[in-house]
Amino acid sequence: MAEMTARVSGFFGRMPRWVYVVIALALAIAFPLLEQFGLMQTLWLRLGTRVLVYVLLAVGLNLVLGETGLLHLGYVAFFAVGAYTTAILSSPRFGIQWNFWVIVALAMGLSMLFGFLIAVPTLRLRGDYLAIVTLAFGEITRMTLNNWETLTNGPGGIPGIYPPNIFGWTVDSPLEFFYVLLVAVVIVIYLLGNVKDSRIGRAWNALREDEIAAHHSGVRPMRAKMLAVVMSSGIAGLAGAIFAYYQQFINPTYFLFMQSTIVVCMVVLGGMGSIPGAVLGAVVLDATPEVIRQAFTTWLPGAFGRDFLPGVQSALQTDFDRYRMAIFGLVIVLMVIFRPEGLLPNKLWKREVHEEDPRELEKTHQHLFDFEEGKQDLEV
Amino acid sequence: MQFERIRRILALGLVLVLALSTFGLGGCTQDTDDGADDGATGTTETIKIGVHTSLTGGLADYGFAASEALKIAAEDFTGFEVDGTTYEIELVIKDDKGEPAEAPIVAQQLVDEGVVAVIGTLTSGAANAALPIYQTAGIPMISGSATRPDLTELGFENFFRTCLRDDLQGAAIGEWALELEAAKVVVMDDRGDYAVALGNEVQATVEAGGAEVLRQEGQEGDQDFSAQVANIMGFDPDVVIFTGYHREAGLLFKQLREAGSDAQFMGGDGIKSNEIAQGAGGAANVEGAFCTFGGFAQEGMPGYADFAAKFLEVTGVEAGPYAENNYDALGAVVEAIKASGSTVGADIIEALHDVTYEGVQGTLQFDENGDVTVPGGGGTDLIPRFEFKGEAWEFLG
Numbered sequence: 001m002a003e004m005t006a007r008v009s010g011f012f013g014r015m016p017r018w019v020y021v022v023i024a025l026a027l028a029i030a031f032p033l034l035e036q037f038g039l040m041q042t043l044w045l046r047l048g049t050r051v052l053v054y055v056l057l058a059v060g061l062n063l064v065l066g067e068t069g070l071l072h073l074g075y076v077a078f079f080a081v082g083a084y085t086t087a088i089l090s091s092p093r094f095g096i097q098w099n100f101w102v103i104v105a106l107a108m109g110l111s112m113l114f115g116f117l118i119a120v121p122t123l124r125l126r127g128d129y130l131a132i133v134t135l136a137f138g139e140i141t142r143m144t145l146n147n148w149e150t151l152t153n154g155p156g157g158i159p160g161i162y163p164p165n166i167f168g169w170t171v172d173s174p175l176e177f178f179y180v181l182l183v184a185v186v187i188v189i190y191l192l193g194n195v196k197d198s199r200i201g202r203a204w205n206a207l208r209e210d211e212i213a214a215h216h217s218g219v220r221p222m223r224a225k226m227l228a229v230v231m232s233s234g235i236a237g238l239a240g241a242i243f244a245y246y247q248q249f250i251n252p253t254y255f256l257f258m259q260s261t262i263v264v265c266m267v268v269l270g271g272m273g274s275i276p277g278a279v280l281g282a283v284v285l286d287a288t289p290e291v292i293r294q295a296f297t298t299w300l301p302g303a304f305g306r307d308f309l310p311g312v313q314s315a316l317q318t319d320f321d322r323y324r325m326a327i328f329g330l331v332i333v334l335m336v337i338f339r340p341e342g343l344l345p346n347k348l349w350k351r352e353v354h355e356e357d358p359r360e361l362e363k364t365h366q367h368l369f370d371f372e373e374g375k376q377d378l379e380v
Numbered sequence: 381m382q383f384e385r386i387r388r389i390l391a392l393g394l395v396l397v398l399a400l401s402t403f404g405l406g407g408c409t410q411d412t413d414d415g416a417d418d419g420a421t422g423t424t425e426t427i428k429i430g431v432h433t434s435l436t437g438g439l440a441d442y443g444f445a446a447s448e449a450l451k452i453a454a455e456d457f458t459g460f461e462v463d464g465t466t467y468e469i470e471l472v473i474k475d476d477k478g479e480p481a482e483a484p485i486v487a488q489q490l491v492d493e494g495v496v497a498v499i500g501t502l503t504s505g506a507a508n509a510a511l512p513i514y515q516t517a518g519i520p521m522i523s524g525s526a527t528r529p530d531l532t533e534l535g536f537e538n539f540f541r542t543c544l545r546d547d548l549q550g551a552a553i554g555e556w557a558l559e560l561e562a563a564k565v566v567v568m569d570d571r572g573d574y575a576v577a578l579g580n581e582v583q584a585t586v587e588a589g590g591a592e593v594l595r596q597e598g599q600e601g602d603q604d605f606s607a608q609v610a611n612i613m614g615f616d617p618d619v620v621i622f623t624g625y626h627r628e629a630g631l632l633f634k635q636l637r638e639a640g641s642d643a644q645f646m647g648g649d650g651i652k653s654n655e656i657a658q659g660a661g662g663a664a665n666v667e668g669a670f671c672t673f674g675g676f677a678q679e680g681m682p683g684y685a686d687f688a689a690k691f692l693e694v695t696g697v698e699a700g701p702y703a704e705n706n707y708d709a710l711g712a713v714v715e716a717i718k719a720s721g722s723t724v725g726a727d728i729i730e731a732l733h734d735v736t737y738e739g740v741q742g743t744l745q746f747d748e749n750g751d752v753t754v755p756g757g758g759g760t761d762l763i764p765r766f767e768f769k770g771e772a773w774e775f776l777g
Binding site: 043251322 | 435436440444475477479480481484485488489491492504505508509512528530534573
């Protein structure tokens with residue numbers, strides 16, 4: 001069995017990376033067509049669109065949390081800044097409708113500025129302290145949105161956000177938003193992939209592993225961390241701006257601390273420091289509760305009859321929604337037990353999680369040896 | 381070592397699963413399977429009614445009350461007949477976790493399921509997020525608990541509610557103060573979201589009526605109001621209105637009486653607790669105080685006693701907040717289907733505007749915005765009034 005999985009993963013391991021990228025992209029492009037041809041309920045398209053928003057967030061947070069190793073618990077604040085930028089500048093709230101591109105640029109710019117301002121004092125802290133302070137900043141942002149009634153309308157939120165107009169094309173259906181978000185995701189991932197493999201990406205990884213050693217090897221910690229935080233804030237701002245357009249409504253309860261936690265979970269469960277991992281983490285975590293709901297209320301009763309679980313069928317029919325989050329929690333617990341390194345970890349992180357495992361240690365040594373012999377890139 | 385830990389966690393997981401299935405078993409006792417009992421003429425049609433509520437998350441208890449009340453309502457109303465067709469009601473209950481980001485997904489799901497009407501959402505935020513989707517699909521949405529005022533002013537003609545708006549109470553308190561021919565009114569809040577909004581509405585109404593207003597504020601948890609009492613005594617008001625909660629209200633009223641004030645004390649539903657007498661250091665200090673309530677008063681509802689008894693019998697717990705509003709929401713939909721003879725969303729929406737429905741809360745109608753009203757009345761008249769007499773709040777009407 002173990003040999004077989006090894007062979008299978010060996011086979012896939014031999015495929016060049018672009019093959020996966022092409023497959024994933026083709027699946028993503030084809031996904032909404034299922035709905036168009038009536039093969040899938042609109043629900044899934046709507047869910048898919050929200051998943052893409054979380055993909056942006058997870059990929060963005062991965063820069064800070066996964067690559068640079070900073071436990072940032074206030075990430076949703078930047079998402080909120082982006083969303084409120086759209087809501088204020090394109091809604092009946094102040095009766096204005098600015099251009100889509102201006103709003104997106106402004107949302108990203110403001111989020112980055114905000115990220116920078118928060119980073120200046122907080123990045124001097126490490127570990128748990130950084131987590132606490134970023135958490136506090138996330139809550140401060142939400143409370144500000146909740147109480148600055150003249151600008152944000154407080155807890156009532158901002159309804160009726162106008163649909164964006166992109167070069168004369170009015171985007172107002174889940175299908176259109178799906179493709180807009182897909183383009184954003186592809187661009188962001190392409191850029192981040194390049195940054196990751198550049199000198200600055202290596203500097204981030206070095207900081208994550210050992211800040212002092214990195215500092216002494218010529219990495220300037222403050223500057224490198226700042227860059228990571230500011231870039232990831234910009235991505236959250238972009239996600240927020242498009243999300244507000246898509247929801248047509250925004251209020252402070254979208255930006256609870258729980259949202260930050262969920263994005264952290266996406267990065268950790270997907271695999272720290274791995275872009276495909278962050279993408280998969282976002283897909284799995286955001287879609288699973290819905291899949292569980294459909295499985296227990298529609299698919300399983302459809303396949304095995306309403307009585308598929310003897311004795312509990314009526315509770316499942318009418319009350320299942322009350323229990324699904326508990327099942328979701330169980331799934332996460334199992335994932336953490338059986339795959340602590342995440343779903344699609346990068347190699348370095350996987351070895352670190354399993355550092356007592358002699359086989360993984362062996363691989364590390366082999367890898368370094370190959371690198372020194374010039375047989376292999378030092379891929380991380 | 382590692383295995384020990386895994387085993388422990390797995391055991392915990394198993395316990396969870398067991399607990400879960402026990403709950404499930406507990407919940408399935410009232411499974412009914414009404415068999416073939418027709419023989420009557422005409423056809424039978426099943427209509428799906430969506431229930432868009434929050435069964436998990438911070439408002440789960442409200443969601444539970446809503447969904448249980450709707451199950452009772454579905455059982456009461458199912459099998460109604462229109463033009464020889466018997467309609468069976470099938471509820472499709474969905475949870476949005478109380479998160480507005482989840483609401484569109486749930487709404488889409490109910491639309492995909494082909495529901496003819498939706499009872500929900502539980503929260504105003506979710507209503508904002510879900511309404512565009514129901515609007516596009518042409519499905520009416522009737523909420524029993526979304527009380528935010530602007531919801532019915534956004535131009536969604538498919539939205540109705542069987543609960544009263546948040547701003548109605550403030551206006552009602554203000555009007556009541558004006559009825560008492562108050563010339564000088566103190567409006568005081570506790571800086572909480574709810575109390576401030578209510579206080580603003582009271583102040584606006586009173587000022588529009590020509591009375592002079594002194595605005596004061598305290599903090600929730602304050603013990604000593606001597607600064608405010610000094611200000612109030614200097615102003616010498618006819619009426620003192622406190623929009624916060626009963627604990628602070630009791631203390632404030634006590635300190636005012638001790639300072640020699642003979643003003644009429646009033647408040648919103650925050651002070652509608654009989655414990656106010658303890659905070660006030662004896663019932664004498666609050667005797668004759670007035671308060672209002674933000675919804676229809678259960679004391680004034682013709683059908684509430686029966687409904688509450690049935691709810692207790694079926695679920696084993698007391699009917700929670702807004703349970704009766706949800707019951708009436710389904711009743712109003714059924715009434716609209718009867719009136720229009722159609723299960724098409726657009727027809728139900730149209731009929732709901734004209735329907736007069738005898739519900740738990742009384743005889744209900746909807747105004748042109750979808751807000752609930754009563755025949756010949758509406759607006760601030762709907763807000764019930766109470767007076768503190770002896771030891772308790774007494775319903776005035």
